[in-house]
Amino acid sequence: MAVEAQRQASAAPARPRPKRSREEEVLVWPNLVFIEFISAVLFTITFTILSVFINAPLLNRANLNVTPNPSKAPWYFGNLQELLLHMDKAWGGVLLPTIFLGFLATIPFIDRSRHMQGVWFGTKYAARITVITVIYATVVIFALVSFDAGESTGTERLTRWIPACAESSEDVSWPCLRDEVGADHLGIVSTKDISKRLEFEVLGVKWPEDLDHIAWPFNDSIGDWDLGGIGLGSIHGWGGEHFNIPSIMAEQVIPLTLVIVVFPGMIIYTLFRLGWVRTRRDVLIVMFTGALTSFVALTLVASFFRGQGQDLIWPWKIKVDEG
Amino acid sequence: MSVTEEPGKPRNLRERLNVLQDRIYDKLFHNYIWQSIFRSGYPNTPRNQMLVVATNVFLHLHPTRIHRTHVKITYTYCLGGLTFFMFIVLTITGVLLMFYYVPSVDRAYQDIAALETNVKFGLLMRNLHRWTAHAMVILVFLHMMRVFYTGAYKPPREFNWVVGVVLLVLTLVLSFTGYLLPWDQLALWAVTVGHGIGGSAPYLGDETQIIVFGGFEIGQPALIRFYTLHVIALPLLAAIMMAVHFWRIRRDGGMARPL
Numbered sequence: 001m002a003v004e005a006q007r008q009a010s011a012a013p014a015r016p017r018p019k020r021s022r023e024e025e026v027l028v029w030p031n032l033v034f035i036e037f038i039s040a041v042l043f044t045i046t047f048t049i050l051s052v053f054i055n056a057p058l059l060n061r062a063n064l065n066v067t068p069n070p071s072k073a074p075w076y077f078g079n080l081q082e083l084l085l086h087m088d089k090a091w092g093g094v095l096l097p098t099i100f101l102g103f104l105a106t107i108p109f110i111d112r113s114r115h116m117q118g119v120w121f122g123t124k125y126a127a128r129i130t131v132i133t134v135i136y137a138t139v140v141i142f143a144l145v146s147f148d149a150g151e152s153t154g155t156e157r158l159t160r161w162i163p164a165c166a167e168s169s170e171d172v173s174w175p176c177l178r179d180e181v182g183a184d185h186l187g188i189v190s191t192k193d194i195s196k197r198l199e200f201e202v203l204g205v206k207w208p209e210d211l212d213h214i215a216w217p218f219n220d221s222i223g224d225w226d227l228g229g230i231g232l233g234s235i236h237g238w239g240g241e242h243f244n245i246p247s248i249m250a251e252q253v254i255p256l257t258l259v260i261v262v263f264p265g266m267i268i269y270t271l272f273r274l275g276w277v278r279t280r281r282d283v284l285i286v287m288f289t290g291a292l293t294s295f296v297a298l299t300l301v302a303s304f305f306r307g308q309g310q311d312l313i314w315p316w317k318i319k320v321d322e323g
Numbered sequence: 324m325s326v327t328e329e330p331g332k333p334r335n336l337r338e339r340l341n342v343l344q345d346r347i348y349d350k351l352f353h354n355y356i357w358q359s360i361f362r363s364g365y366p367n368t369p370r371n372q373m374l375v376v377a378t379n380v381f382l383h384l385h386p387t388r389i390h391r392t393h394v395k396i397t398y399t400y401c402l403g404g405l406t407f408f409m410f411i412v413l414t415i416t417g418v419l420l421m422f423y424y425v426p427s428v429d430r431a432y433q434d435i436a437a438l439e440t441n442v443k444f445g446l447l448m449r450n451l452h453r454w455t456a457h458a459m460v461i462l463v464f465l466h467m468m469r470v471f472y473t474g475a476y477k478p479p480r481e482f483n484w485v486v487g488v489v490l491l492v493l494t495l496v497l498s499f500t501g502y503l504l505p506w507d508q509l510a511l512w513a514v515t516v517g518h519g520i521g522g523s524a525p526y527l528g529d530e531t532q533i534i535v536f537g538g539f540e541i542g543q544p545a546l547i548r549f550y551t552l553h554v555i556a557l558p559l560l561a562a563i564m565m566a567v568h569f570w571r572i573r574r575d576g577g578m579a580r581p582l
């Protein structure tokens with residue numbers, strides 16, 4: 001008997017439930033059904049009125065030969081379209097969003113404490129770190145976006161002190177930025193400049209020209225095994241015949257490290273040192289809030305600040321060329 | 324159980340109206356047909372109120388009792404329920420749109436244009452479908468935020484959160500597949516952007532474009548794929564996942580609250 005009881009105790013899932021106390025409960029009918037009914041009615045009325053006054057768009061018939069400028073994805077994918085401008089397409093369009101969804105799905109498996117479930121902002125500083133993270137992520141995203149459009153936002157001026165490369169540059173050892181022939185000197189206009197315009201030399205190795213076509217060690221095959229077949233070449237700069245290290249740095253390593261490691265790390269570390277982030281739940285609040293805010297900020301940029309050729313401009317200056 | 328048991332002559336207008344009101348009530352709710360549908364009258368005792376929730380096919384998604392804090396609007400803001408409601412409105416308006424729409428590149432655009440001008444309430448249905456679709460996307464995000472910031476994903480609700488993430492993706496994909504159907508410039512070029520994004524998938528870029536979009540350009544193969552996904556495959560899948568989602572809420576002991 002005792003053994004049986006013990007077995008049952010250990011087999012029972014360690015999933016405590018909140019105690020039910022009848023006095024604390026209300027009847028679903030009418031209390032909840034009433035609320036559901038009223039909100040359904042309110043939404044029906046609101047959307048009917050909205051639909052009477054505002055029509056869904058219907059432009060000209062689809063025509064593959066006429067490309068509108070700018071062409072935009074639906075707003076909820078505008079954030080991805082925006083990411084494409086700042087990093088390698090495979091990362092911005094596919095891998096980073098997949099990581100984001102994977103992160104969302106694993107949240108409950110990372111924070112497994114049962115503490116304070118079912119209350120808004122359950123930990124001591126939850127509300128505070130949420131607000132701080134929203135502000136932080138908004139500022140970071142807008143700053144990064146402006147930085148990557150350095151010429152129109154003027155952030156290029158911050159890096160103008162980096163000298164221009166001499167026109168006939170046989171030995172550039174100090175970092176310099178190559179300008180177009182005859183053009184004024186510009187600072188770093190976008191991250192892509194790191195692989196295109198930035199030049200320097202360390203230990204006799206020149207950036208970028210010595211590093212942008214490093215032979216893939218096995219020349220795409222090991223013995224009979226054809227590596228080309230697994231398509232590494234589809235991530236820009238990888239595989240194929242050559243590695244392109246400067247472009248891998250500019251379009252993958254730098255942007256990804258910034259958005260996955262550096263900026264999240266900085267805010268989490270700071271809030272931790274301030275003593276406001278104290279549990280896993282707090283860390284997740286910062287990560288979730290930061291990711292979602294970035295998502296929203298990118299959506300706003302894509303919807304309201306991208307004009308023809310995806311140039312960064314003010315909303316009121318956007319003109320759509322129907323083609 | 325007629326209400327008009329003691330006839331007695333009505334003496335003034337007020338009593339006359341009362342009698343009239345009772346008669347109408349009787350005719351409406353105590354007739355043979357009504358009572359064949361609703362087996363009992365308005366549930367006005369706690370016992371009957373619980374019974375109606377437990378035995379009604381639509382209401383039985385709910386428990387019969389619920390914790391006081393969970394009916395406070397400021398706890399859920401009704402967001403999950405409203406997301407579901409948007410789904411229902413979309414299903415109804417979507418079925419009506421299907422009556423007038425043929426998923427062919429030669430006809431689709433014309434059908435939508437005709438729907439707007441020649442069909443009574445056609446424009447209204449299309450607008451409703453469009454705006455509630457946008458609303459559903461926004462609401463599902465807000466609902467996810469409510470669940471996150473109330474810590475309602477914590478054990479034992481981990482799995483239901485994952486079901487939720489699947490629902491989030493389904494909602495986005497449903498919306499995106501619908502975007503192509505009007506076959507106007509907005510639709511074509513927005514989906515072309517998505518097509519490009521799909522094509523940049525490592526290893527599977529070409530496969531994605533061929534399987535999901537039916538080729539390297541948006542045309543009839545893409546339209547028929549999107550249509551089929553949009554009107555049957557994805558809604559069915561979403562409905563199933565919602566059933567799981569709601570069932571799990573009950574299985575997990577109702578909504579989350581502090582232990």
Ligand code: HEM
Nearest residue numbers: 399403404406407467470475483484487488490491578579
């Ligand atoms: C089509 C999409 C969805 C529908 C129709 C839906 C519907 C609902 C409804 C009606 C509830 C009851 C409580 C409430 O209204 O807040 C609920 C609870 C819940 N939902 Fe969703 N939901 C959807 C998407 C999601 C998403 C995207 C997530 C998270 C990623 C999620 C996670 C949860 C969890 C964990 C609960 C339990 C909350 C608690 O115990 O307090 N759901 N859902």
